[in-house]
Amino acid sequence: MSSAAPFEFRWGIISTGAIATAFVKGYDTIQDETHNSSKSSRDAHDVIHKVAAVGSRSVEKAQEFIDKLTGGDKSIKAFGTYDEVYADKDVDAVYIGTPHAYHYENALAAIKAGKNVLCEKPITCNTAELKSLLAAAKEHNVFFMEAVWTRFQPLSLEVKRIAEEGTLGLPVLLQADLSGDFNIYNIPATHRILDPALGGGALLDLGPYPLFWAILALYENPANNKTQPTNIKGSMIKTPITDVDSNVVFNVSFCAAKLSAQASLSCSITLDPIEPGVAIRFERGNILIHTPIYCPKSFTVQYKGKNGRIDREEKRLFQYVGGGWHFQADEVARCVRDGKKESEHWGHDKSLLEMTIFDEVFPASSFAPKF
Numbered sequence: 001m002s003s004a005a006p007f008e009f010r011w012g013i014i015s016t017g018a019i020a021t022a023f024v025k026g027y028d029t030i031q032d033e034t035h036n037s038s039k040s041s042r043d044a045h046d047v048i049h050k051v052a053a054v055g056s057r058s059v060e061k062a063q064e065f066i067d068k069l070t071g072g073d074k075s076i077k078a079f080g081t082y083d084e085v086y087a088d089k090d091v092d093a094v095y096i097g098t099p100h101a102y103h104y105e106n107a108l109a110a111i112k113a114g115k116n117v118l119c120e121k122p123i124t125c126n127t128a129e130l131k132s133l134l135a136a137a138k139e140h141n142v143f144f145m146e147a148v149w150t151r152f153q154p155l156s157l158e159v160k161r162i163a164e165e166g167t168l169g170l171p172v173l174l175q176a177d178l179s180g181d182f183n184i185y186n187i188p189a190t191h192r193i194l195d196p197a198l199g200g201g202a203l204l205d206l207g208p209y210p211l212f213w214a215i216l217a218l219y220e221n222p223a224n225n226k227t228q229p230t231n232i233k234g235s236m237i238k239t240p241i242t243d244v245d246s247n248v249v250f251n252v253s254f255c256a257a258k259l260s261a262q263a264s265l266s267c268s269i270t271l272d273p274i275e276p277g278v279a280i281r282f283e284r285g286n287i288l289i290h291t292p293i294y295c296p297k298s299f300t301v302q303y304k305g306k307n308g309r310i311d312r313e314e315k316r317l318f319q320y321v322g323g324g325w326h327f328q329a330d331e332v333a334r335c336v337r338d339g340k341k342e343s344e345h346w347g348h349d350k351s352l353l354e355m356t357i358f359d360e361v362f363p364a365s366s367f368a369p370k371f
């Protein structure tokens with residue numbers, strides 16, 4: 001372990017909703033109900049996270065958020081607008097936790113103010129918006145990343161290692177589903193999952209996770225040689241409540257000189273999660289990832305014997321303190337510290353791939369660019 005002082009990284013938090021709360025709770029300075037900090041179970045002694053400012057549409061809400069999560073830390077500024085956070089000289093990076101339909105305008109404003117940005121998934125509602133943000137990030141020379149937190153969890157890193165180390169052979173078919181019953185007939189039509197104006201629907205909210213596993217195990221596989229996927233096809237069922245997509249299935253093929261693999265992906269806001277949430281089927285075995293697929297705590301590797309049948313299984317468990325969002329926060333701090341403008345693990349190419357696939361699955365008119 002290095003004896004150098006940790007790099008202090010100061011966050012500006014945009015919005016005070018569910019995910020902004022979970023993200024801030026994960027910081028090492030804030031302890032969970034067991035009085036352990038997430039830092040006690042991860043190797044992150046080189047960075048330390050601080051909240052410098054919180055921006056909300058209401059200053060009272062911003063102050064309540066600070067009081068609830070930090071016991072009223074007086075050094076944290078509460079602002080009644082997001083713009084004040086973007087302008088704050090004490091903020092190193094802005095975390096955006098607003099509904100999807102606001103990601104574009106919030107991220108653009110933060111980037112134009114010269115801030116590094118971590119923006120919740122889905123990074124935007126379409127490719128056109130994302131390309132515009134990438135151009136702005138380049139122009140203003142800032143770090144920019146989609147908050148695909150699952151990519152940074154230790155379990156994902158181990159799945160990737162096993163998928164690529166060769167014992168199982170090449171991947172052939174990946175099946176992944178993320179479903180969650182939002183009880184849509186009993187929530188207001190203004191809920192972000194139902195409201196088209198907030199980017200409602202299953203694909204944009206839940207679709208990033210099954211797709212993430214396909215990107216990790218198929219797109220990132222060295223045998224794919226960074227080849228873009230083909231045969232992107234989807235179908236969806238829309239809810240009559242607000243006409244957003246409630247159930248979506250989509251297929252993607254990854255075919256390169258050395259790889260021929262397919263992903264069969266789905267998501268739903270009316271069904272319960274299915275177990276296992278992800279099955280990666282290789283020439284000589286399987287990796288089964290247990291639900292929830294956004295922060296799984298275990299996976300099982302099945303190995304085929306000489307007779308071509310599964311004859312050995314190994315279950316792997318992963319435990320850490322906290323909800324799991326702190327791993328991506330560490331990545332952002334380290335990238336900024338090291339002068340990087342994108343993450344090597346979830347870089348701009350992967351967000352672009354995600355948006356390109358979603359654009360093809362969605363009818364073009366659903367989420368028109370906000371400019």
Ligand SMILES: NC(=O)C1=CN([C@@H]2O[C@H](COP(=O)(O)OP(=O)(O)OC[C@H]3O[C@@H](n4cnc5c(N)ncnc54)[C@H](OP(=O)(O)O)[C@@H]3O)[C@@H](O)[C@H]2O)C=CC1
Nearest residue numbers: 015016017018019020056057061097098099100120121122
């Ligand atoms: N990575 C993960 O695990 C998760 C990611 N997410 C992502 O985070 C984003 C937000 O989700 P979630 O936290 O569940 O949403 P919430 O509805 O709980 O919070 C959204 C917040 O955005 C702000 N906001 C700004 N404009 C609006 C508006 N017009 N309507 C409603 N809220 C608005 C509000 O904060 P204020 O009033 O303070 O300005 C509000 O509290 C989504 O993009 C979602 O995909 C969600 C859950 C988990």
Ligand SMILES: O=C1OC[C@@H](O)[C@H](O)[C@H]1O
Nearest residue numbers: 019121180193205206294
């Ligand atoms: O990112 C997410 O993960 C968990 C889901 O329940 C939530 O709706 C989604 O935004």
